[in-house]
Amino acid sequence: MSLLKPILICFFVYTIGFNCCTQLKDDKIQYICLAYALSAVIICFFVFQKIVQSGVVLNSSVYAYESKNSVSQILLTGFLIFVFYRKKINIFTLFFDIASIFLLFTMIMLKSRASLLGIGVIVISVLLSDKYKRNTKKLVTLLCVFFICLFLFNKNLQNFIINDIIFASRDTANLDAISSGRLSMIQNFPSLFLEQPFLGHGSNYIEIMQLDAVLETGIFGGVLINILALLPLIYSIKSIKKYNTDYNFVLLILSVIYYINSFFEQLSPFGPGVKCYFLWLVYGLCIGWNERGKIN
Template identity: 30%
Template sequence: MASFAFYLAVISSMLSQTPAFLESGVDQYLKLTWVLPLVVLIFDNPRAFINRKLFFFYSFVLFFFLYCLILQSLKDVEYMGADLYNIAISLMVTIVSFAYWTKHGSATNIKFLVVFLLFSALYLTITVYTQFLAMSSLSELKYAFDAKNSMGQILLNVVIVTITCYMPRQTIFKILFAIGLCIMVIVIFMLKSRATLCGFFFVVLFYIIKYNNFRIRATIGCLTILIVTYILCDSAAYEVVVEQIIFGNRDASDVNDLSSGRVYLMKQLLPGIYESPWFGSGNKYMDCFPIIMIAQYGIIGASIVFIFLLYVASLISIKFKPRLNYNLATYLLFWAAMINSLFEANPPFGPGIKCFIIWMLFGISLSKFSSYTSYITRT
């Protein structure tokens, strides 16, 4: 029952991003499926929810909630909004994954997780391509799919989990997996979500510089050099990849235009930050997570969030060893999301279910980091 409830929540979260469900509002109900494994695991593995490894997350959410509640009461300004909601979802996904994996974690379950994520992501990829991307041109300034940032990041997250956690032994299935991943990467580029592409390039650089298999490092490095050389030398390829995708058909000489107006919006926020530097001025929106945190919650409130993320970063980068499989996936997912947060308002917590894969893998790694074994499923 616990496994059924957990994987139902995973699949429902992925399918909630189907364009038709997003437009109709059905996605809100599909996200609630995480309540089912939460309830099941409270009875199946209740002690996991009071494990000391989770206390720092509980404390963070409690402190941040009280901070927002107190300021909203005193200043009569909205502080409790999307950020608190996204953080609460991230907590729920983490504790459910932690509780499930503490009792049921295995190499077989990692395989199931990868397969469910990959098939769901391929369905989303094909749906977005056939309904939106196939009927648009990369040369257009207008984006073909409005939810490109969320979709791009979700697809990138699935690519990361797949390449790090499980690759089939049989040649035919390896080829099918590779084709599926290539299709997803192509669609990620076609979505023109430049924040997601920065995370993608980070993953590529990690495999070139830090991956522990020299043959894979050398292979990816050589392929990257060949691809970059080809793009730089071929004017048609340069126009498509650099001008249309990376620059998004924007004026590269105008920083504000190239940043999709973010520079102007940052300047608009500065007076509000100067007026209320310590406690912020309540709910606002701007596509740069660090800056909007300070603008909304002030130095004190933003510090609560930043300290939590620093602690999470230290766990992921230092404690979660060996850096294989789910530990490696968690590392790449988290830092790709942090890069994304420089260009978006809600990562690494949201919006909505966008970042659930990050916190799911974090919960899995958190449940296992004190042991000396790792589920090795690639060999």
């Protein structure tokens, strides 16, 4: 698989977002986000159904869904949207809470460590940011305290979190198995890179985007791709300080959790397919709205 195609798709989606901002007011971001979140719930339903039908148990080293990292990232994005907009549309609060629990439970069943780290980022943002409503902060704080106490005093939960999720039910003495082969990929990277340091090997496969970009396109192309992957995060950090709007905050959290995913996936935050399109759509919208705000 090559990074080129996903990058072109993301650029195309970014262009759509940037150009559409002239036809949309920035308060419409919540409806765009909620449309995506509802589609994530629909995907979650079918994935959950497949997991149940597969008969894979949670303590198995076999993953319940083949494309777990990709689908978990979609579910994680939906989870973020439901938690964030829980403060905005109170009439739907109960539905948002049920949907959030459903998405969270399915992500746990998928055992995608990248997405579970993303949940941690979302929880931290709830506790530290003033963008969430006070009752949401209280609820998340209460759930965190409850989970920590349960984890400390429940050995079954400790075993599930540590052995079944973190270690993926694999031999703890075999770091390569725990990392799903990524340790071997890191060890083989220097020798492969030195074979073609400037032009790269073309289409290749390393489940770490930062290394895969360099191996595919060489040192110069790899650096450019890595900078490109960081653009939404860099822009959101700058814009949140200057504009402090909801859509810039959503972009910031999306950028963080998608970039974390890039350490576990070959093509993230660009792909595979259209998995990451929402990040680049919001990125395009944010730049357009911020630039329009400067003019006004």
